[in-house]
Amino acid sequence: MGTMTHRLARVLCAAPLLLVVFTRLASAQAQRPPFRWGGDAEGGAPFVEADPADPSRVRGFDVEIAEMIARGLGREPRFVQVAWASIEQSVERGDFEVGMSGLEDRPQLRARHAVSIPYYEFQEVLAVRPADRGRFRRLSDLAGRRVATLGATLAYQMLVDEQARSGLVPVSYDDDVHPYSDLVAGRVDAVLLDNIIAERSLRRTGGFVIQPEPAATGHYVAVFARANAALRDSADAVLRARMADGSLERTFRRWNVWSDAQGDFFRRTLAEAPRRDTAAAPASGRALRTYLPALARAAGITLVLSCLAMALAVSVGILVAAGRVYGHPVVRALLTVYVEVMRGTPVLLQLFVIYYGLSGVVRLPAFVAAVLGLGLNYAAYESEIYRAALEAIPRAQLEAGRTLGLSEGQILRLVRGPQALRLALAPMTNDFVALLKDSSLVSVITVVELTKQTAIYATNVGSWVVPGILCSLVYLAFSLPLSRFARSLERRWSLA
Amino acid sequence: MSGALAVAGLRVVRGSKEILRGVDLRVEAGEICALMGASGAGKSTVLRSVAALQPFSGGSIDVDGFALRPGPVPRESKLKGLRRKVGMVFQAHALFEHLTALENVTLAPVHALGWTREKAKAAAIALLEELGVAHRASAYPRELSGGEAQRVAIARALAPDPLMLLMDEPTSALDPARRGALGETLRELVGQGRGLLVSTHDVDFARAFADRVGILSEGTMVEQGPAADVLNRPAHAATRELLRGPESPAEAG
Numbered sequence: 001m002g003t004m005t006h007r008l009a010r011v012l013c014a015a016p017l018l019l020v021v022f023t024r025l026a027s028a029q030a031q032r033p034p035f036r037w038g039g040d041a042e043g044g045a046p047f048v049e050a051d052p053a054d055p056s057r058v059r060g061f062d063v064e065i066a067e068m069i070a071r072g073l074g075r076e077p078r079f080v081q082v083a084w085a086s087i088e089q090s091v092e093r094g095d096f097e098v099g100m101s102g103l104e105d106r107p108q109l110r111a112r113h114a115v116s117i118p119y120y121e122f123q124e125v126l127a128v129r130p131a132d133r134g135r136f137r138r139l140s141d142l143a144g145r146r147v148a149t150l151g152a153t154l155a156y157q158m159l160v161d162e163q164a165r166s167g168l169v170p171v172s173y174d175d176d177v178h179p180y181s182d183l184v185a186g187r188v189d190a191v192l193l194d195n196i197i198a199e200r201s202l203r204r205t206g207g208f209v210i211q212p213e214p215a216a217t218g219h220y221v222a223v224f225a226r227a228n229a230a231l232r233d234s235a236d237a238v239l240r241a242r243m244a245d246g247s248l249e250r251t252f253r254r255w256n257v258w259s260d261a262q263g264d265f266f267r268r269t270l271a272e273a274p275r276r277d278t279a280a281a282p283a284s285g286r287a288l289r290t291y292l293p294a295l296a297r298a299a300g301i302t303l304v305l306s307c308l309a310m311a312l313a314v315s316v317g318i319l320v321a322a323g324r325v326y327g328h329p330v331v332r333a334l335l336t337v338y339v340e341v342m343r344g345t346p347v348l349l350q351l352f353v354i355y356y357g358l359s360g361v362v363r364l365p366a367f368v369a370a371v372l373g374l375g376l377n378y379a380a381y382e383s384e385i386y387r388a389a390l391e392a393i394p395r396a397q398l399e400a401g402r403t404l405g406l407s408e409g410q411i412l413r414l415v416r417g418p419q420a421l422r423l424a425l426a427p428m429t430n431d432f433v434a435l436l437k438d439s440s441l442v443s444v445i446t447v448v449e450l451t452k453q454t455a456i457y458a459t460n461v462g463s464w465v466v467p468g469i470l471c472s473l474v475y476l477a478f479s480l481p482l483s484r485f486a487r488s489l490e491r492r493w494s495l496a
Numbered sequence: 497m498s499g500a501l502a503v504a505g506l507r508v509v510r511g512s513k514e515i516l517r518g519v520d521l522r523v524e525a526g527e528i529c530a531l532m533g534a535s536g537a538g539k540s541t542v543l544r545s546v547a548a549l550q551p552f553s554g555g556s557i558d559v560d561g562f563a564l565r566p567g568p569v570p571r572e573s574k575l576k577g578l579r580r581k582v583g584m585v586f587q588a589h590a591l592f593e594h595l596t597a598l599e600n601v602t603l604a605p606v607h608a609l610g611w612t613r614e615k616a617k618a619a620a621i622a623l624l625e626e627l628g629v630a631h632r633a634s635a636y637p638r639e640l641s642g643g644e645a646q647r648v649a650i651a652r653a654l655a656p657d658p659l660m661l662l663m664d665e666p667t668s669a670l671d672p673a674r675r676g677a678l679g680e681t682l683r684e685l686v687g688q689g690r691g692l693l694v695s696t697h698d699v700d701f702a703r704a705f706a707d708r709v710g711i712l713s714e715g716t717m718v719e720q721g722p723a724a725d726v727l728n729r730p731a732h733a734a735t736r737e738l739l740r741g742p743e744s745p746a747e748a749g
Binding site: 394396397399400401402403404405406407408410414415418419422 | 547548549572573576579580582583584586588590591592593594603604607608609652653655656
């Protein structure tokens with residue numbers, strides 16, 4: 001009893017002191033800047049997703065781990081939304097201190113940034129249509145077949161490596177939903193992605209099976225700016241502590257991504273001594289040599305795609321213009337609607353509608369959908385150029401043609417058309433230059449053209465400087481001669 | 497001999513406006529008829545009706561046996577006969593800007609009449625020579641002077657060898673010396689047996705070169721007859737008004 005009283009007295013005496021300490025700590029914490037961490041809520045559950053109850057907040061296991069690190073550092077977490085493919089560039093720019101969103105541990109990542117210890121082990125798994133369960137068991141079974149994945153990932157690199165070996169065709173997507181819907185729709189023959197993403201898609205849409213044998217094992221890590229290794233070391237300490245005390249396991253269990261193998265992985269990680277990254281930056285000269293053929297091929301795709309789309313735009317544009325100048329009022333009204341809809345809505349949306357929206361009716365290959373989307377969109381602009389050009393030809397010339405005994409068709413072909421074409425050629429050439437650049441939009445429907453290939457290259461070497469300059473030079477090499485051509489045509493054919 | 501051109505009771509109504517109120521007009525082969533009147537009197541409307549470039553509401557037009565009726569302009573395929581008989585030279589000459597002078601002249605013979613290029617070219621060069629512009633055969637319209645362009649336009653209209661030639665205000669862009677030269681050329685053309693209907697408000701030109709004159713005023717043919725009679729002894733107030741000249745300062749106020 002006496003000792004109890006004594007203890008109580010000591011506690012009571014110490015209380016004001018403790019209070020002071022706590023207050024100090026609290027105010028110190030309040031004064032420390034928030035812990036800014038970047039992730040992509042478009043990636044969705046279980047990584048990072050908008051909270052259905054309050055869409056201004058995010059939830060997911062990456063969210064909880066970021067919060068653990070923040071608290072361990074005595075700071076308040078603050079989420080920064082960033083496009084997944086830009087996380088590495090953004091963290092190096094200082095947009096936030098750490099990036100986390102199912103980021104994969106790769107040698108290039110370690111070479112360019114400060115990277116945390118791995119906090120989760122995943123498998124790259126192959127998804128195929130049920131009918132192909134028997135014949136497409138592993139990547140080597142897919143020679144000559146189209147295999148989809150998310151661009152700029154470990155899986156994409158695996159597919160590119162396999163392409164060199166077996167002629168498999170990698171198809172890169174900007175999101176992780178459409179690879180599976182295109183698998184079910186028959187546009188691709190397999191999807192290689194993280195087991196977490198594959199299992200999530202299986203639950204949501206289904207229609208495919210996941211092969212049991214994983215193609216590879218990978219790890220999720222948090223990425224810091226290269227100069228921020230000290231913060232990374234503190235974060236590593238927090239992650240180790242949470243692995244040891246079971247907090248991480250509870251989080252992964254809550255999101256249904258825990259397995260016994262994960263426990264083994266944790267034990268192995270904790271047994272290892274904290275290590276330092278010593279990897280050197282990849283030789284960019286070698287990367288350039290590796291990517292030049294791919295860039296050249298992508299430049300060719302950009303050029304061929306633009307030429308085909310322009311040919312379609314010109315043909316449809318001429319028909320639309322002729323219909324609007326010579327057609328029946330009903331035809332004219334319908335064509336006006338076409339032109340206004342195509343000009344009044346984003347070409348990006350039109351590409352989505354043609355490729356994904358119409359896939360229930362007609363399943364177009366991506367390249368065909370790209371030519372159609374760009375061509376039909378530009379046809380609206382071309383038709384306006386031709387219509388204006390046709391109407392710019394003086395009426396008296398058309399009447400002169402009639403008094404000379406030419407038919408309406410001959411007047412259009414011999415008098416009106418040739419002059420209108422001359423008026424239209426310069427603006428047409430300008431449109432073609434614009435189309436060349438707009439062709440970069442078709443990467444959203446999995447066509448890897450110049451800009452997309454450049455982005456893949458830039459992500460891989462971790463810098464936009466060389467890829468950006470190379471890519472710009474190619475576009476300029478296409479567009480500058482065209483612009484010159486347009487100007488000289490304008491000079492030569494200016495109708496006084 | 498029936499007239500090369502016979503217009504009877506020609507009426508043109510546009511909306512509530514009556515542009516021509518029953519015009520009678522004859523042009524014989526081998527003569528120049530000057531259609532005169534103030535601006536807006538309806539001269540161009542007569543020419544455009546005869547050339548089937550616009551519909552007319554009443555009356556009839558007959559060109560050497562080819563009859564035009566009131567109502568919408570027939571399709572070009574129904575007008576082939578008329579196109580062979582009537583040529584037209586527009587006020588602003590309306591040459592095809594993308595073709596050379598020679599190509600302007602050969603276009604219709606090759607494509608509308610089906611001549612070979614060689615035949616059309618030989619005929620075109622002869623026409624350009626006759627009109628004094630053969631040295632400009634390879635020039636584009638924008639490179640031609642106003643007088644040259646007009647002569648090329650005349651050659652173009654003559655290439656299908658029409659019986660009737662309609663000319664809308666041919667003197668408006670020419671200086672007095674060139675008007676004289678044009679008049680001489682037109683006299684040569686009627687000497688070949690063509691009929692010319694020329695709209696103009698140039699009294700001196702009409703007096704010097706026209707065989708007959710018709711005076712249009714407010715859509716009505718108020719006076720018609722031999723040029724000397726009409727212009728020297730005007731019977732109608734509109735004619736006297738025209739002869740005094742609209743540009744006269746005394747009249748302007």
